[in-house]
Amino acid sequence: xxxxxxxxxxxxxxxxxxxxxxxxxxxxxxxxxxxxxxxxxxxxxxxxxxxxxxxxxxxxxxxxxxxxxxxxxxxxxxxxxxxxxxxxxxxxxxxxxxxxxxxxxxxxxxxxxxxxxxxxxxxxxxxxxxxxxxxxxxxxxxxxxxxxxxxxxxxxxxxxxxxxxxxxxxxxxxxxxxxxxxxxxxxxxxxxxxxxx
Numbered sequence: 001x002x003x004x005x006x007x008x009x010x011x012x013x014x015x016x017x018x019x020x021x022x023x024x025x026x027x028x029x030x031x032x033x034x035x036x037x038x039x040x041x042x043x044x045x046x047x048x049x050x051x052x053x054x055x056x057x058x059x060x061x062x063x064x065x066x067x068x069x070x071x072x073x074x075x076x077x078x079x080x081x082x083x084x085x086x087x088x089x090x091x092x093x094x095x096x097x098x099x100x101x102x103x104x105x106x107x108x109x110x111x112x113x114x115x116x117x118x119x120x121x122x123x124x125x126x127x128x129x130x131x132x133x134x135x136x137x138x139x140x141x142x143x144x145x146x147x148x149x150x151x152x153x154x155x156x157x158x159x160x161x162x163x164x165x166x167x168x169x170x171x172x173x174x175x176x177x178x179x180x181x182x183x184x185x186x187x188x189x190x191x192x193x194x195x196x197x
Contacts, residue, residue, distance in 0.1 A: 006075045008112045014069035017062065032065075032073065033058040039077040045091045060094050064102060068109075076105045157188040161196065169196050 021028035036058045040049060049057065065073050079085065085101040161169060173189050176182040 003074055003078055006071050006078070008072075008075065008109050009116065011069050011071045011075060012109070012113055012116060014071050016067050016069055017073075018066050020070055028062060029058060031070070032061050035073055035077060036061055039081060040092060042081045043088070043092055047091050049092075057094055057097070060098060064098050072105075072109070076102065079105065153185060153188060157185055157192070161189070161192050164192075164196055166193075166196050169193065 017028060017032075021031075033054065036054060040054070040057075061073065065076075080097065080101045085104045088096055160172070164172070169189065169192055173186060176186050176189065
């Protein structure tokens with residue numbers, strides 16, 4: 001059941017054999033040997049590998065898959081025995097497995113890795129584009145708010161000085177310069193000197 005669920009794409013996220021069996025080479029050898037025996041037993045050739053040959057094939061499998069995951073070993077053997085990489089009419093040996101079939105599997109894995117990288121890159125570009133759009137909207141909104149604020153301040157000043165003469169304007173400027181809340185309006189008041197003579 002577990003074997004059926006495996007995909008090359010998902011295997012890209014799995015730890016390598018080196019990581020998985022970091023300080024336990026014996027356990028690694030035993031697990032891979034079980035997988036190798038299971039793989040070899042799935043073929044009905046009259047000539048079978050002896051115990052020594054199986055150990056050599058196990059060691060070679062560990063060497064070739066040290067930077068691949070345990071799931072890669074399982075999926076590779078499944079694909080190989082089901083004929084995905086071609087058929088073997090005479091028997092199974094290391095040359096066939098690692099010389100012909102493994103490169104095909106690694107090519108499929110490289111294609112999946114490239115797809116994953118491309119998808120990540122697209123997502124990053126989309127995120128960057130979304131962020132850029134959001135930033136632009138934010139800047140536009142801030143400018144709009146600033147314009148509205150300036151407009152409100154201008155209307156406030158226009159309303160205050162509509163009946164002012166020059167002396168009232170100057171008195172108001174002096175008075176507002178000392179008031180913390182009102183001194184921000186002083187520059188707008190001073191501009192009224194051009195209008196109120």
